[in-house]
Every structure is written in C-alpha cells, then in structure tokens.
Amino acid sequence: MSKKVKFSIYRYNPELDVKPYYQNLEIELDDLDKKLLTALIKVKEYYDDSLSFRRSCREGVCGSDAININGRNGLACLTDIDSLKQPIVLRPIPGLPVVRDLIVDMTQFFNQYNSIRPYVIDERPMPERERLQSPQDRDKLNGVIECILCACCSTACPSFWWNPDKFVGPAALLHAYRFIADTRDQATAARLDNLNDPYRLFRCHTIMNCADVCPKHLNPTRAIGKIKEIMVSRVV
Amino acid sequence: MSIPVMKYEAVIVGGGGAGLRAALQLSEAGVKTVVLSKVFPTRSHTAAAQGGISASLGNVEDDNWHWHMYDTVKGADWLGDQDAIEFMCRQAVDAVVELEHFGMPFDRLENGKIYQRPFGGHMANFGKKPVRRACAVADRTGHAMLHALYQRNVKADTHFLVEWMALDIIRNKNGDVVGITALEMETGEVYIIQAKAVLFATGGAGRIYQSSTNAYINTGDGIGITLRAGLPIEDIEFWQFHPTGLAGAGVLITEGVRGEGGYLLNCNGERFMERYAPTAKDLASRDVVSRAMQIEINEGRGCGQNKDYVLLKLDHLGKDVIDQRLPGIREISLQFLGIDPVKEPIPVVPTCHYMMGGIPTNYRGEVVAPNGENMEDIVKGFYAAGECACASVHGANRLGTNSLLDLVVFGKSAGNSMVEYIKQHGDEYKELPEDAADFSLNRLAKLDNANSGESLADLRHEMQKIMQQHAGVFRTQSVLEDGINKIEALYARVQNLCIQDKSKVFNTARVEALEFMNTIEVALATMITAEARKESRGAQAREDFPERDDEKFMCHTLYYKDGRKIVYKPVHTKPMTVDYIPPAKRVY
Numbered sequence: 056m057s058k059k060v061k062f063s064i065y066r067y068n069p070e071l072d073v074k075p076y077y078q079n080l081e082i083e084l085d086d087l088d089k090k091l092l093t094a095l096i097k098v099k100e101y102y103d104d105s106l107s108f109r110r111s112c113r114e115g116v117c118g119s120d121a122i123n124i125n126g127r128n129g130l131a132c133l134t135d136i137d138s139l140k141q142p143i144v145l146r147p148i149p150g151l152p153v154v155r156d157l158i159v160d161m162t163q164f165f166n167q168y169n170s171i172r173p174y175v176i177d178e179r180p181m182p183e184r185e186r187l188q189s190p191q192d193r194d195k196l197n198g199v200i201e202c203i204l205c206a207c208c209s210t211a212c213p214s215f216w217w218n219p220d221k222f223v224g225p226a227a228l229l230h231a232y233r234f235i236a237d238t239r240d241q242a243t244a245a246r247l248d249n250l251n252d253p254y255r256l257f258r259c260h261t262i263m264n265c266a267d268v269c270p271k272h273l274n275p276t277r278a279i280g281k282i283k284e285i286m287v288s289r290v291v
Numbered sequence: 292m293s294i295p296v297m298k299y300e301a302v303i304v305g306g307g308g309a310g311l312r313a314a315l316q317l318s319e320a321g322v323k324t325v326v327l328s329k330v331f332p333t334r335s336h337t338a339a340a341q342g343g344i345s346a347s348l349g350n351v352e353d354d355n356w357h358w359h360m361y362d363t364v365k366g367a368d369w370l371g372d373q374d375a376i377e378f379m380c381r382q383a384v385d386a387v388v389e390l391e392h393f394g395m396p397f398d399r400l401e402n403g404k405i406y407q408r409p410f411g412g413h414m415a416n417f418g419k420k421p422v423r424r425a426c427a428v429a430d431r432t433g434h435a436m437l438h439a440l441y442q443r444n445v446k447a448d449t450h451f452l453v454e455w456m457a458l459d460i461i462r463n464k465n466g467d468v469v470g471i472t473a474l475e476m477e478t479g480e481v482y483i484i485q486a487k488a489v490l491f492a493t494g495g496a497g498r499i500y501q502s503s504t505n506a507y508i509n510t511g512d513g514i515g516i517t518l519r520a521g522l523p524i525e526d527i528e529f530w531q532f533h534p535t536g537l538a539g540a541g542v543l544i545t546e547g548v549r550g551e552g553g554y555l556l557n558c559n560g561e562r563f564m565e566r567y568a569p570t571a572k573d574l575a576s577r578d579v580v581s582r583a584m585q586i587e588i589n590e591g592r593g594c595g596q597n598k599d600y601v602l603l604k605l606d607h608l609g610k611d612v613i614d615q616r617l618p619g620i621r622e623i624s625l626q627f628l629g630i631d632p633v634k635e636p637i638p639v640v641p642t643c644h645y646m647m648g649g650i651p652t653n654y655r656g657e658v659v660a661p662n663g664e665n666m667e668d669i670v671k672g673f674y675a676a677g678e679c680a681c682a683s684v685h686g687a688n689r690l691g692t693n694s695l696l697d698l699v700v701f702g703k704s705a706g707n708s709m710v711e712y713i714k715q716h717g718d719e720y721k722e723l724p725e726d727a728a729d730f731s732l733n734r735l736a737k738l739d740n741a742n743s744g745e746s747l748a749d750l751r752h753e754m755q756k757i758m759q760q761h762a763g764v765f766r767t768q769s770v771l772e773d774g775i776n777k778i779e780a781l782y783a784r785v786q787n788l789c790i791q792d793k794s795k796v797f798n799t800a801r802v803e804a805l806e807f808m809n810t811i812e813v814a815l816a817t818m819i820t821a822e823a824r825k826e827s828r829g830a831q832a833r834e835d836f837p838e839r840d841d842e843k844f845m846c847h848t849l850y851y852k853d854g855r856k857i858v859y860k861p862v863h864t865k866p867m868t869v870d871y872i873p874p875a876k877r878v879y
Binding site for chain 2: 069089090099100101105109111112113116118133154156158161165169172174181184185189190193196201203204237239
C-alpha cells in the first residue's frame with residue numbers, strides 16, 4: 056500500500072540560485088515508511104538527487120538531521136510523517152548561515168560548545184584505578200549527558216538568534232552544567248567565572264523553546280536555572 | 292593537474308572512537324595531526340554502541356584478563372590472532388580506567404566503582420559461568436565514550452577537518468604511504484594532504500546489507516580505498532548478524548537487555564535458547580544466538596502474522612530497572628514500533644551489525660601485507676584501527692563490548708606506533724609522486740562527466756538485496772555462486788553510475804556516489820571470499836559444510852581487487868606471554 060505526501064522544501068544552492076526558494080513536491084511513500092528521514096531519502100533517491108541534508112544513524116543518537124519541520128525544530132529520523140500537517144514545510148534550522156538547502160554552518164554553535172571547556176577538569180594525580188563516584192552523584196548527570204549536539208535547542212532560542220557570538224546558548228549551557236554537576240570536576244569556580252557575564256549566561260530569558268523542542272526530552276532551561284542558583288549562592 | 296597540498300605529520304581518517312583515541316595520543320605527543328571526518332566527530336557511528344565496553348575490572352565478582360582472553364579466542368572461533376587478543380585483553384582494565392579519567396560518565400555501583408553487567412560470551416573461569424565484565428553507561432555507552440573522547444581532543448587542541456571525505460591513499464614508488472587525496476564537501480574541492488603517517492579509522496560497511504543496524508555513513512570507505520591501492524583486505528566474509536535488531540526498522544537493541552535478564556521467546560512462548568546453549572542460554576555468542584533465531588523462524592516458530600521474528604521479553608525486569616539501565620532501548624522501541632517494553636516484548640530479528648574483517652594490521656596498528664615470502668610485511672606510513680582494521684582480535688565472530696575496547700586499545704596502540712615512526716622519520720616529508728592526485732581526479736571526472744547511466748538508488752538497493760539473499764546468516768555453495776554472478780553483474784553496471792546533481796557546494800549525491808564505489812568493493816569481496824571458505828566458523832555458517840575445518844581453514848583470507856585473488860595466511864597461534872589456547876569444540 057502506498058500513500059502520497061506533499062512537501063514544501065527550502066532550497067538554496069549558492070552556486071546556482073540568486074536567492075532561496077521553496078520546492079513543492081508530492082511524493083509516493085510506502086505505508087510502512089514511518090519517519091520523515093525515510094521520506095527525505097526517497098526524495099533524494101527517486102525525485103531530486105540535488106536535495107542536500109545531513110543524516111547518519113537514523114535512530115536519534117548522532118544528531119545530524121536537525122531540521123525545522125512545519126515551523127518547529129526536530130530530528131527528521133524521529134519525526135512521524137503521519138503526525139505532520141501537509142504540505143510538510145521543511146526549512147534549515149534557523150539562525151545559522153545556510154550552506155545549502157537544509158544544511159547550515161554550525162561553526163558558531165560548536166564555538167560556543169568549545170567555549171565552556173567541555174571536558175572534566177581534574178588536575179590532581181589520577182589514582183591507579185577509577186575515581187569513585189556514588190550512584191547518587193552519578194545520577195546528577197542523567198538528563199544532561201544524553202545531549203547529542205543536534206542544535207535543535209540553540210537554534211530555537213531567540214536569545215541565541217540575536218547573539219550567537221555572545222550568548223552561549225542552551226546546548227552549550229547544558230554541557231556547562233554537566234561539568235559543574237560532575238563531582239569529579241574540580242573547576243566549578245572557574246566555570247562560573249567564565250559564565251558570569253551579561254550575555255554568556257544571563258541572556259537566557261527562560262522562554263523555554265529549548266526544552267520544548269529537545270528530541271531527547273532534555274531540559275536546558277532547568278540546567279541553566281541550576282547554574283544561576285549556584286552562582287547566586289556563591290555570592291551569598 | 293595541480294591541486295592544493297596541505298601538510299600534516301599525521302593524518303587520521305575517521306573521527307569515531309579509534310580515530311579520536313589515536314588523535315589524542317598524537318596531539319599529546321606534540322605531533323602535527325589532523326583528523327578528517329565525513330561528519331562532525333560526535334556523529335560517528337561509535338555513538339550508537341549501547342551495551343558496554345569489556346574489561347575484567349572484577350568490580351562485581353572475580354574476573355581476570357586470562358578469562359577475557361579465553362572468551363575472545365573462543366568467541367572468535369579460533370580465527371583470532373592470539374598475540375593481538377592477549378594484547379587487547381591485558382590492556383582492557385587500563386583502557387577503561389583511562390576513559391573514566393577522561394571523564395566518561397560510567398554508571399556506578401553502590402561502592403562507587405564502575406558498574407558492570409553480564410554480556411554474551413563473557414564467562415568466568417574459562418567458559419564455566421557468566422560473569423559481569425561489560426562496563427556500561429546505561430545503554431548509551433558508545434555515545435558517552437565518543438563524547439568523552441571528543442571532549443578530551445578539544446582539550447588537547449586537536450585539529451579537525453570536518454565534513455571531508457578521503458578519496459584515495461597516495462603511495463610512492465616503494466609502496467610507502469605518503470598522503471591522501473580528500474574532498475572538502477562544503478566546496479567540492481579536492482586536496483592532497485601530504486603526511487608522514489596515515490591512519491585509517493573509517494569504521495565498517497554494514498550498509499552492504501538491506502537490514503542493518505549501521506548508520507548511513509558506514510560505507511566501507513577505508514576498505515574500498517585500500518583495495519584500490521593494490522593492498523589486500525582480510526577475513527571480509529565474516530559479518531556479524533546481531534541477534535536483536537528491531538524487526539522492520541533494523542535499529543539495534545542492545546545485548547545488554549539479555550545481560551540485565553531479558554530473554555528470547557518463540558511463538559510457543561518457549562525460551563528456545565535453553566535448547567541451543569544450555570549453560571549460557573540467551574548470553575551465548577552472537578553468531579550462536581542469531582543462528583538459533585533463524586532456525587526457529589525457518590522452522591515456523593517465528594512470531595507475528597508472517598512468523599518472521601522472535602520476541603525479546605524484558606517486562607519482568609520492571610520499569611525501574613528498564614528506566615535506569617535500558618532507557619535508550621525503551622525510547623527506540625516506542626519510537627519505531629510503538630511498543631513499550633515495560634509492558635510488551637520487542638519483536639527482533641538477526642540484523643547485520645559488524646564487520647569482523649578489514650585492513651590487515653598487527654597489534655601495533657601497522658598495516659601489513661604479503662611481500663615475497665613475508666606474509667606480513669609492514670606497509671610503511673600506513674596504519675589502521677577500529678572496525679575498518681583486522682588485527683585480528685574478533686576472528687570469525689566478535690564478542691559484544693569488545694568493539695569499543697578494540698577502538699580505544701588499538702587506537703592508542705596505532706597512535707603510539709605513529710609517534711615512534713614520525714620521530715624516526717625526521718623533518719623531511721617523503722616526496723609525493725608527480726601524479727599523486729591523478730587517480731582520484733580521474734575517478735571524479737568520470738563521475739562528473741557522466742550524463743546518462745545507472746541510478747545510484749537502483750544500484751544500491753539491488754546490492755543490498757543481493758547481499759541479504761546470498762550472504763546472510765546461513766550460506767550454501769549454490770546460493771553463494773548465484774550471489775557472485777549477480778554481484779559481478781551489478782559491479783559492471785556501477786562503472787556507468789550517473790548522478791544528476793553536477794554542482795560542487797555540499798553535493799551529497801556526489802559524496803554518496805563516491806561512497807558507493809567503496810561499498811560495492813566490500814560487497815563483491817564478501818561474496819567471493821564467503822564462497823571460497825568451505826567450512827563453518829563463527830559468523831560464516833555453511834549449510835553444506837556445517838563443521839569447522841581447522842586443517843584447511845584455520846587461516847586468514849586475504850582478498851585483492853586485482854584479479855579478485857584470494858590467498859590465505861596463517862592465524863597467529865603464539866600469544867605474547869601466555870600459553871596457546873588450542874582449538875576446541877565451541878559449546879555455550
């Protein structure tokens with residue numbers, strides 16, 4: 056059995072197009088084709104091989120295929136086609152420069168990630184075996200380490216759109232919290248200093264788009280709130 | 292033709308676990324290093340590994356590397372090289388401790404040590420009873436490991452070329468590897484990257500099959516490149532079918548489910564693994580479980596309307612255990628089948644998962660190839676690690692969790708070998724041949740200039756169908772012979788591959804076509820070597836040759852692209868320090 060699905064897809068190839076346009080397509084899918092990524096791959100295979108998008112694991116763990124789907128950021132591989140109103144409007148995730156079609160330049164996003172020093176800092180001599188950590192302390196990292204750096208959250212955040220160079224953004228702040236919360240990390244004070252700035256942390260206005268769109272059901276706003284709490288308690 | 296040349300002392304192709312671990316070793320030694328990756332490093336397929344990484348930490352119960360080594364040799368069905376296996380199993384504890392020191396967020400036991408769970412083929416006391424050896428981060432161990440390794444490389448200031456694809460290696464007249472050609476996807480431009488040492492960490496090629504747990508990027512690029520360079524690949528007939536791929540979707544459901552106490556059921560509600568593996572039951576080696584499942588399905592005891600899958604039951608573990616230890620597979624099951632494993636069993640089928648074969652290396656990560664009498668002459672300047680390499684630690688069947696271990700142990704070992712080689716090398720780079728890039732440029736020009744021909748989608752689907760039907764869990768002579776004819780005919784058609792998109796900027800059709808030229812080499816090599824190996828060993832199950840034949844076939848297959856030639860070389864039977872583990876009947 057097959058079904059027909061209508062798409063309106065943002066297209067832009069800087070080599071060929073003066074400006075972006077929307078390509079309207081109706082494609083035939085198998086009834087068993089469940090996910091949006093499957094549909095995109097069929098478009099590329101059988102309708103137009105010039106459509107460019109990123110994809111890899113197709114199971115929501117690599118974070119490649121973040122797309123703006125009917126106005127909302129999500130992963131193509133985890134989005135059910137049948138849940139979407141047609142024509143399905145696909146755009147690149149907003150706020151970052153478009154390289155081509157649905158592919159954006161993520162440099163700013165990763166620059167912010169790098170800026171929070173995304174690694175456990177512990178300059179003490181390492182023991183011969185693993186450092187010990189209680190299960191309760193380890194549990195503090197749940198809901199944080201699952202992040203796949205897909206950028207759905209940061210590119211749904213108005214504060215990040217306006218200041219992608221100054222505001223760290225929800226994804227990288229979630230990671231900042233991940234290292235503050237890790238009992239093995241010894242650099243909390245330096246991490247807080249690094250964020251104590253009118254833009255880097257405090258541009259978060261708890262709009263909560265980030266938590267709303269996270270395909271892994273994580274909550275960067277809550278992590279940001281916790282960083283703020285720790286920062287305040289430090290002053291007191 | 293003149294194209295830009297970049298220079299790095301060390302070039303690493305692939306940003307997954309093996310590439311990143313090697314990069315760290317090189318960066319920290321002050322070697323000028325670059326990592327090339329088709330995707331941003333944390334998008335590499337290492338991220339999809341779920342269940343754990345093996346090390347005999349003994350955090351829950353007695354364990355030691357001798358038992359780990361025995362299990363690996365037995366799991367490999369005596370096709371593994373015992374020196375490399377000893378090397379890996381001895382290093383395992385240090386490797387896992389090092390990952391913890393790198394910040395990997397392992398789950399913890401009450402006493403604060405790293406959490407360990409049982410896994411397939413992990414046994415205590417030389418195969419006597421299951422042991423908890425798999426060190427886990429819930430069911431997201433690969434994701435946690437990959438991120439920790441990437442983070443550590445951020446700290447070490449490793450240089451990356453992200454969304455670059457290697458095209459070919461460059462060898463000088465002595466056969467030494469002196470660089471690569473590579474495509475920058477964003478611009479579509481080709482570069483030469485001159486190097487003192489090149490490491491391939493390009494991962495697997497599971498996409499040759501229709502039903503695969505592998506990511507779209509797993510297209511066997513390193514294998515295709517190696518074959519085109521006139522070098523052989525090893526044991527490529529051995530493909531692991533993971534017992535529990537999600538029926539229909541192919542997505543991996545970790546063996547950790549069975550490690551935590553889940554088990555398989557046929558349509559009669561029978562826990563059938565008790566019949567096939569009385570001691571280890573559902574935790575027998577993957578090849579054993581996959582075959583058992585396939586027999587159940589073939590004999591009409593599968594489940595569902597078409598009786599084409601079996602069920603993985605885990606609801607008895609309870610919601611708390613599932614949410615704590617297996618949250619990822621609950622999410623996957625809900626996402627792709629709408630089934631909540633807290634309440635219902637998951638439909639699963641054996642699914643292509645892992646390539647045991649690859650680029651032949653020794654345990655130092657140096658690529659080796661026959662040269663005259665010497666079956667293992669070192670190819671200077673060329674290294675390989677991880678799934679694309681064949682050290683060979685996995686032999687004919689890999690044990691679950693030994694892949695993540697392989698990545699870090701051999702990534703580090705190759706990194707060390709490269710540091711040593713580069714230091715001896717001196718300041719001068721070896722000269723590039725004048726025609727260094729011509730081979731790649733000609734390949735590209737042929738593709739770019741084709742205005743009509745075969746469609747990539749058709750060719751790819753047909754290859755996957757042929758592989759699925761002719762080189763699956765069970766194989767026979769006539770099915771393989773048919774398979775060779777079909778795949779050879781398809782291979783000829785690939786020469787007329789044509790894509791419509793002729794632009795340069797981020798042309799993913801072009802990238803996919805270039806990938807497919809690598810993938811098809813792997814498919815062809817698999818079919819030819821599987822036909823030639825007339826025995827059953829590990830993942831190669833020949834219905835017409837049901838027994839292992841140690842006299843004729845306890846040897847590694849080497850396959851060359853030229854003339855589709857096969858030669859065999861002996862398995863390393865001499866471990867580094869301990870006694871040889873002689874072949875025995877493999878019972879679980």
